[in-house]
Amino acid sequence: MKISEIGGEFALIERLAAIAPGQGPEVIKGIGDDAAVLRVGPEPAPYLLVTTDILVEDQHFKRAWSTPYQIGRKAAECNVSDIAAMGGRPQWMFVSIVLPHDAQVEWVEDLYRGMGDSCQTHNILLLGGDTTQGASAAINITLIGWATPDQLCMRADAQPGDMLVVTGPLGASAAALALLNSGEKPSDYLLQKHLTPNCRLDISSQIAPLANAMIDISDGLGSEVRHICKQSQVGAQINAAAIPIHDDVRATARKLGVDPLQWALSGGEDFEILFSISPANWEELKKKQLVCYPVGMVTSHSGTIVLQSAEGKILPLPGGFDHFRE
């Protein structure tokens, strides 16, 4: 059976989790969040966080569009984003690299410089890994970090009545990709968002103590809202008019005849953070003067996940990127 026939990547992950259940007394969270959460000492000792992501040539990056430095930096940032979305701090990075036969030493060194710069920014030690050869390039990063119990924010922690808030404009990476795919040059803003995105570790540690659920936006807002709702057993209503979309994304959408909302909901690789927060804590957070955008509400109607359109219509929330369906 094809993976698309069972419903795509997330259905596959559920099946795999059932084959080898990863349950132990020390496992706070195994499969199903941005990172695994493991108890390694008596509380209030911080929990160990582990996340792993693999980037594959032509699927996640193209050597023709990105410098190796950019590929390395983005690979590192998208993993740091996962740790940030747990309310954690990263500490150690491990990298496996698959290199094509014709790979040049300079290319690999530049890739490593990109990862190294991201590590330096976030105070992470790059501790090596594995290097091998294959038909096409791939990079697997495993990032290990820590979260104190009071800072930990899991997908399952959303409460009815919470506000849903995002940390920045969405859809820019997807807009850039659409332009590159049609052979046109994206604006500097769009190109930066696609090729050298910055994860939001800069503000996640300020949000985490006040937020309930958190998740990073790597597969589009639609998918991330559904993940939170599923794990928290809640519903959600997203207000289309409130979703922050940059002018360059709107202009690109007009040019290509696309609804920009589609990129925000399904585009992926924005690496902003979506979090749920009680209205009282939202008032607290506002005092920190971070730039954040409320986009909707958590409801008690488990499984009812809707979008209020700009015209006021209530529709099922679309979106979410799936490698095995698109």
Added chain:
Amino acid sequence: MKISEIGGEFALIERLAAIAPGQGPEVIKGIGDDAAVLRVGPEPAPYLLVTTDILVEDQHFKRAWSTPYQIGRKAAECNVSDIAAMGGRPQWMFVSIVLPHDAQVEWVEDLYRGMGDSCQTHNILLLGGDTTQGASAAINITLIGWATPDQLCMRADAQPGDMLVVTGPLGASAAALALLNSGEKPSDYLLQKHLTPNCRLDISSQIAPLANAMIDISDGLGSEVRHICKQSQVGAQINAAAIPIHDDVRATARKLGVDPLQWALSGGEDFEILFSISPANWEELKKKQLVCYPVGMVTSHSGTIVLQSAEGKILPLPGGFDHFRE
């Protein structure tokens, strides 16, 4: 510049390590051993061990020769082997899988069953990871475990005068591969060693308290002896006649007109352990009645790494598999 021009995989790793030095007060060992060793609490708290390995289709496995179950099991075992070679116990496994476009759900489930069975054998929790699509299949495993300070055995711990000992016969996996490559059927013994190897966690924890240096034999005995000598700043003399080689390997070598020693020294994927041990501790270890084979001695002549042939000649020690040179 091509990677082969600078001297292959290990030269590349040295260059990468220089770009992003992974040094911190908590890093007992970063790049350059079977696993990283990290201090996460005051001693005698156990050290955290982290190893990561990537297996790539047609480079490390062929879907035509192996069932997905066998591929998954072997991928898991070769990572457990790295933790065993540190004198550690594995605890948590994280898996990234790249699936080709035509991958079937049943294939992935079987792969996962193979990993799951290895995890069950060694009491490891399989905690998920990442799943994506690419041109060819690949599996990255990150395995995390623990070693107490008194059990930890690093490559750098060999002492002049130590004996060099291996935990089992070598070259069988390479012999099986040579037969498969020439379209012939290997014996059951050879096929098992190549397709469903068992790591030596069964005896490593008994050896570790008595051994000095330890390393797993994944790239051939020649390569592993050189790793120990380089990191311990010692020399070594290996006795060719003492290297254990199974009758099926010798028979295959005769048939294919190859020196079986070449497979033992350069073949790779044996997943036995090479360790150095003082003569006094070797007497202690013998009391445990494990099956182990002394193959040579550690000398104080740093960098002088030789093989004494069956005829008594002293030659530079050959061997060691390198993905970027062979």
